[in-house]
Amino acid sequence: MGALDLEVLSTLGLAVLAGLAGAALFRRLRMPQVVGYIVIGLVIGRSGLRLVDGAAQETLEPFNMFALGIIGFLVGGELHADIFRKYGKQFVAILLGEGLLAFALVGVPCGLLVYLITGDMMVSVSSGVVFGAIASATDPASTMDVLWEYRAAGALTTAIIAIVALDDALAMTLYGLGTGVARILTRHGGSIWPQVVHTVVELGGAVVLGVAAGWGLSRGIRAGVQKDRTLALTLAVLMLAVGISLTLKLDVVLAAMATGVTLIHLVPHRSRELFHAVRAFSAPVYILFFVLVGARLGLAAMPLWIWALAAVYVIARSIGKMAGAWLGGTLSGAEPVVRNGLGSAIFAQGGVAVGLSIMAGHHLSGIPLGNGMNVGDMIIFTVTATTLIVQLVGPPVTRWAVQRADETGRNVTEEDxxxxxxxxxxxxxxxxxxxxxxxxxxxxxxxxxxxxxxxxxxxxxxxxxxxxxxxxxxxxxxxxxxxxxxxxxxxxxxxxxxxxxxxxxxxxxxxxxxxxxxxxxxxxxxxxxxxxxxxxxxxxxxxxxxxxxxxxxxxxxx
Structure with a gap:
């Protein structure tokens, strides 16, 4: 066994043990356990003791994608057709309200601040468009972890699950259009249509792949696969779907989500116990995922003005999410508990936003800002800083929202x-x-x-x-x-x-x-x-x- 293998295994063991300790500490402080995972990651990662180095994190990147796949699959299992038949118009109105308003309210002030720093109008407009597109994304992982930890159920919880599921698709669409505009404005591209086509293929291909994976999994369950092997079959199908998504550059979360949605509708009764088993299996996966999220956040190299940009981003995004959710809920006739509480509950930002920032950093890395920094670096640093802030604040706010709606402790079974x-x-x-x-x-x-x-x-x-x-x-x-x-x-x-x-x-x-x-x-x-x-x-x-x-x-x- 090589040194890297031992390093990866020790990283896994250290992350799980430290994550469990952090979760126990933060539960005592009456805070969601996911905050403990991320803080522990900060302590042992790049911003702290550096016990988890870059090589080990890079090696574990496929594991992070698998974790996102499990999260997407479980979210998909919560999306029943009757919910969308009943609340579909409300969800679409709220989605467009909170997503587009966050896009606008983040894009404009962030673009103005970049102009004050650079003095370049085209760079500031393109940066504002990209920041706005990334701001529309909501992290399904930490949001769902809070809902599951506190056994939330009710009108607000149902709306949260639907919106975090759909936010991915909206964020990817806005990002595709936004980066297309940014590249045109900065003379790195001549047409927006390639970005549009790429976004359609990325989202549509993920849905097609997920439906096919869910159909195949349902056939395996109906064929009488032994009960103790159904979990293994499910994990194998998820790994295959995630691997194909990465190879074809499709959206991993959306593909896994489509797998869960397809399965819950094709074999509704027989798949309920399976989703329960996957959720039980996912506990160490969640711990590792969030600890590694914290470990990846490097804060030491960020200049002071990046933190100012991050503060503007967080404040504007929060206002956009809350005001947009309220506006969409009001126009669509949503219940007061939904329109008043949803904006707070979708505060978190995570893997999707970081992934989009890395993609934007790659596309816009050729635009210099001075002092050895380019537009791509600025976007990555800013989104990293904002992710740290909202991941620490977002889960407690989500918990507060569902507690205020009196929806905690309701999603229980007779066994519970x-x-x-x-x-x-x-x-x-x-x-x-x-x-x-x-x-x-x-x-x-x-x-x-x-x-x-x-x-x-x-x-x-x-x-x-x-x-x-x-x-x-x-x-x-x-x-x-x-x-x-x-x-x-x-x-x-x-x-x-x-x-x-x-x-x-x-x-x-x-x-x-x-x-x-x-x-x-x-x-x-x-x-x-x-x-x-x-x-x-x-x-x-x-x-x-x-x-x-x-x-x-x-x-x-x-």
Missing amino acids: VMDAMTVADVMNTDMEPLPSHVPLRRAYDLFAETDASACPVIGRNGNLEGLMTFHGLKEALCEPGCLDWLLIGDVAGAADTTVESGRNLGEALHEMDQMQRDIVPVVLSRGDEMPAGLLERGRARRRVREELMRRRGGTATR
Whole structure:
């Protein structure tokens, strides 16, 4: 194994461990975990301790593209056709409002500031156009990570997911047109049409590739691929789609998104569990992705005026996103919670913007600004600085927006609820235990006067001896007069299985399902023989469903 292999492996291990530590720290500070990942990346990367060097980051670049592919795939899985049939006009209006207004409000002041620095009108106009186009992009990765971390669901969350999915296509379109204009103005190109054609091919080709990948994946699922191999098949298809996108220079996120959208509509029921498995698999992928994002940000070489340009960019972009989302939502009749909160929730900027800045830097690198810097360098440095700012501020703002809309903690399943509850939360404590040494009539009277289906049985010392069920009582009644001469202990079933009151409810119900038990006695702790209640499967399931509805209704405790 070569030195570079060891370096890459150590980088992966260091990034994951450091990212986990950063996430834990920032959760204690009541901030989204993604901020912790990025800050840790800054500490160990180019702007800090330099524990992750440029060679390792360059080697891991394909991994970053794969991470973007997973993010796009999961976002696509959230985009159902019925949502767009119901809210399509609102989403288009909001998308155009926030994207175009951010484009205009960033392009004009940034162009003016570049003119004050350079004194060249053509350079300032072209720079403003490119900055405006890049400003329209929203980072789906950190935005979705916040929504998933806080289990957000509701009208605002639905709008956020749709807009971050569509923002990519709008940003790519504006960028293609913007760089075309910039190259014409700076005499590096004679026509805008090649850029238009390139953008159409890049977006359209990504959609076609994603639809084909989703169709192929759905065929594999329908063909009966074993359940434990479906995840492997999905990851293989995603890797193939990402690799083809990079080779053909198509949009990676859009291709992966189209794969997810296609799959969720072709096999809606069978793919839900698959999306859940991919999300569970993606945890270390997310950590590595965001830590490496922070590690790549080099801040030491930036001149002071770049930070001034970045400040203008961030302020103008924020105003454009919020005002544009409000305007689009108002004109399309969106709910108040959507038009008032969406602009704040799409504040983040990430990989797409950085990627576009690098492309712009390559196209405009031949235009000098002085002091060894060119227009391409200026764009890359500025977007890097703005990405640092909005990635640190954006996730907390997204969390604030969905919390203000009262949409956190709603995207939960029955399994999530059971994992958060214990046996003590649902056990039946209403029944007093039946002594084993008294006549059976005592049990008969109990079941006749209540709707109980079982009751714990105790000995003279108060310890659990068995379980008296209504079914067992019915079988004993075949003997005339048995109620007075049979004892409860003669009829009760043995208490061969118990569960502790502090046990995780999901685990306890799973064991009951495996043992095919509907009712199990509950004790306070292992080794304790005093009954604390009964765990009844039907009752527990009803309580779980009630809690699920309560949480989805927005009244759950946060």
